[in-house]
Structures are given as C-alpha cells and as structure tokens.
Amino acid sequence: MIITVFIYILILCYLSYLRYGVLLNPFTFEAHFSLIFLVLPQIIRIQVLPDSQESFASNMVIILYVTGLFVGTFSRLKSFTLPEVKNRKLIGNFNIIIGFLLLIPTLSILFQCGFSLTGIRCFYETVVFTKFASFYELGKTFLLIGVIILLVTYRRFKIHIAFVLFFIIFSGSKFAIFNLLLFLLLYFEEYKMLKVRTIFIYSIPVFFLLVFYHFAQSTGGADNPYLTAVTYFDIYEKQSFLIEELAKPDKHFYWGEIYFSSFYKFIPRIIWEGKPYAYGFAILNYDFLPEFAALNYMPSFGLGSLYADFGFPGVIFFGMLSGFIRQYCYQIFIKSGKNSISALLYYWGLSILTIGYLIIQYILAALLIKLPKKA
Numbered sequence: 192m193i194i195t196v197f198i199y200i201l202i203l204c205y206l207s208y209l210r211y212g213v214l215l216n217p218f219t220f221e222a223h224f225s226l227i228f229l230v231l232p233q234i235i236r237i238q239v240l241p242d243s244q245e246s247f248a249s250n251m252v253i254i255l256y257v258t259g260l261f262v263g264t265f266s267r268l269k270s271f272t273l274p275e276v277k278n279r280k281l282i283g284n285f286n287i288i289i290g291f292l293l294l295i296p297t298l299s300i301l302f303q304c305g306f307s308l309t310g311i312r313c314f315y316e317t318v319v320f321t322k323f324a325s326f327y328e329l330g331k332t333f334l335l336i337g338v339i340i341l342l343v344t345y346r347r348f349k350i351h352i353a354f355v356l357f358f359i360i361f362s363g364s365k366f367a368i369f370n371l372l373l374f375l376l377l378y379f380e381e382y383k384m385l386k387v388r389t390i391f392i393y394s395i396p397v398f399f400l401l402v403f404y405h406f407a408q409s410t411g412g413a414d415n416p417y418l419t420a421v422t423y424f425d426i427y428e429k430q431s432f433l434i435e436e437l438a439k440p441d442k443h444f445y446w447g448e449i450y451f452s453s454f455y456k457f458i459p460r461i462i463w464e465g466k467p468y469a470y471g472f473a474i475l476n477y478d479f480l481p482e483f484a485a486l487n488y489m490p491s492f493g494l495g496s497l498y499a500d501f502g503f504p505g506v507i508f509f510g511m512l513s514g515f516i517r518q519y520c521y522q523i524f525i526k527s528g529k530n531s532i533s534a535l536l537y538y539w540g541l542s543i544l545t546i547g548y549l550i551i552q553y554i555l556a557a558l559l560i561k562l563p564k565k566a
Contacts, residue, residue, distance in 0.1 A: 193237070193245040196253055197230045203261050214387050215376050217264045217517040223373070225253050229493050232424035246431035248438075252494050255503060256510040263514020270522035273549075275530040276556040279344040283531075285555055286337030287355055293330030297323045311361050316488075320468065325459035334359055335371070336535065336548060342378055343531040374538050381529055430493035436479055437499060445500050449474055457544065472496045516541045 207218035236243040304313035453471030469477040527533035
C-alpha cells in the first residue's frame with residue numbers, strides 16, 4: 192500500500208505543478224515532508240532492511256494529511272499587499288548582526304564541542320537543552336531573515352551572505368538544513384527563473400552531499416554511508432509506533448497540548464526558569480521514549496504529532512489548515528510583487544510568530560530610515 196501512497200502524492204504534486212506552473216507551489220511546499228521524509232525512505236528501508244514494514248494506520252494518516260493539504264490550497268480568500276521595507280540592505284545586515292549577538296551566549300558550548308562536523312552536531316544537540324536554547328533559535332531566525340532580505344534585494348550571493356548560509360547549514364538539525372534548501376529552491380525558481388529540469392539536475396549532488404554530511408557526523412566513516420542514511424530516516428516507523436501506542440486502552444490524545452506548547456521554545460529559559468523540558472513534540476519523547484529523552488535524543492514522530500493531539504480528524508483538519516494558510520500566503524506573495532517581506536511570509540507561513548517577525552522588520556526600517564543609504 193505504501194507504493195500506492197507514494198504514487199498518490201506524486202499525482203497530487205503533478206496536478207499542483209500544472210496548476211501553478213512552479214515546482215515549489217503551496218501544495219508541494221507542505222507535502223514534501225510526507226514524500227521525502229516519510230514515504231520514500233520507508234519504501235527504501237523495506238527493500239534493504241528485513242525488519243522494516245509498513246503500517247495501514249500510518250499510511251492512512253499520510254493520505255488524510257496530503258488530501259487535506261490539496262483541498263486546502265483551493266481556497267480563494269481575498270488577499271492583500273504587503274509593503275516592502277525601505278533600506279533593505281541595511282535592514283538585512285542589521286538582522287544578521289542581531290542574530291550573531293543573540294548567539295554569543297552559546298559560543299562556549301561550540302568551543303567545548305569543537306570545530307568539526309561531529310562537533311557542530313554536538314553543539315546543536317547540546318544547546319537545545321540548555322537555558323540558551325531560545326537564544327539559539329532566535330539567533331538563527333534573525334540570521335535567516337537577514338539572508339532572505341539580502342538575497343531578494345541583491346538577487347545574487349555575496350561573500351557575507353554565503354558565510355551566514357554556511358553557518359546556518361552546519362549548525363542545526365537536518366530538518367533545518369532541508370528547510371533552508373527549500374528557501375534556496377524558492378529563490379532560484381522565483382527570482383532566478385531556474386527551470387525544473389535544471390533543479391532536478393542540481394538536486395542530485397545536493398542529495399549525495401547531505402548523505403555524506405550525515406555519515407560524517409554519525410559514524411566517522413566506519414560503515415556504509417548509504418545504509419547509515421537509510422537507517423537514520425526512521426520517521427515513518429516512529430510515526431507508526433506512536434499511532435499503535437495511542438490505540439492502547441491506557442493511552443489518550445493530547446487535545447492540542449503538543450501544538451500549543453510548541454511555542455514555548457521562543458521563551459528564553461532565563462526569563463522562565465521553570466519552563467518544562469517536555470513541550471511540543473518533545474512531550475511524546477518523554478512519554479513514549481523516555482530512555483531517548485534522558486540522553487537528549489529527540490527522534491521525530493512525523494505526522495504522528497498531529498494525530499496525537501486529535502486523532503484522524505485532527506490530521507485532516509491540520510492538513511486543510513496548512514494548505515489554506517500556505518495558499519493564502521502565496522496569494523499575498525504574488526500580489527506583493529514577490530518582495531522580501533512577502534517572501535518571508537510565504538516561506539514561514541502565517542502565524543503569530545511570523546507576524547511578530549514581520550512587525551520587527553517594519554519597526555527596524557522606521558528606526559533606521561534616517562541613516563545614510565551607504566550604511
């Protein structure tokens with residue numbers, strides 16, 4: 192059945208491509224996770240790992256979610272235009288400065304872990320469980336905002352932009368790396384007019400580089416790199432495990448606790464010393480895989496996090512909501528002439544946090560508007 196799920200998602204992706212004329216459209220922007228991180232790796236795992244198998248309930252969660260996504264993108268709520276900020280070069284660089292200032296408290300951890308691929312991985316896995324975790328998240332967010340504004344402004348890579356991108360790529364989770372690659376895809380397709388065929392050609396070496404990066408961080412070269420990478424992508428199996436566990440009589444749904452508590456990560460522990468360590472999807476790790484949580488290892492449960500809150504109705508609802516929001520942001524992106532602020536909105540999607548970051552950009556523009564243009 193998982194092959195059928197794979198084909199079903201590809202059909203929806205193709206229909207969306209025909210509809211929008213771009214590869215990274217509102218549907219594929221959201222559906223890529225199910226296709227690339229859930230279905231495709233599991234198909235490969237079943238072929239190379241004898242103990243891997245598929246789950247009917249897990250397949251249904253994926254089908255319901257992507258169907259909800261597809262339906263949600265057909266919304267046509269009237270959109271509006273987001274004005275561009277003035278002094279974009281200055282604003283972009285100022286965001287980068289803010290980002291690095293926020294990361295200063297975390298540097299001692301980076302020095303302790305060392306400047307290597309395994310050290311960078313150690314830095315990420317350590318800092319997210321310290322009182323500086325919020326500084327880390329906020330710092331990287333401002334760095335990314337600066338990069339996006341500058342790339343949309345210059346329409347080319349400059350040395351300091353490339354340096355910041357390098358830092359972002361090698362100082363976060365592999366999901367964070369992939370999300371950054373999504374923005375680069377958005378940039379090349381929407382602003383550099385790169386053709387789909389060229390994108391697929393470039394994606395091949397990028398794929399092998401990601402495999403090598405994971406292998407270098409995880410094993411230091413002791414095993415087969417491709418088997419190591421396949422073993423790493425166990426999100427489908429973790430999702431299936433969670434769904435099976437929640438079906439037991441002594442278990443219950445979380446009724447929104449996972450979704451709403453995920454916003455805790457933006458509250459610095461210095462401000463809220465009693466902030467729980469089990470929040471967002473980490474709640475599931477502490478409840479179902481406490482031995483991993485004790486080692487500061489937080490595996491992903493995929494779409495199981497949505498299922499854990501409200502069951503199957505929650506999966507399709509959040510799918511439709513995600514499709515609706517991404518479609519609405521895309522309409523604003525197009526209507527705003529693809530300016531940097533609308534690019535930020537389309538990339539992140541509409542949320543309270545996104546609105547907050549956009550407001551900060553307008554405030555910075557208002558405060559810095561009197562500075563010389565060459566600053």
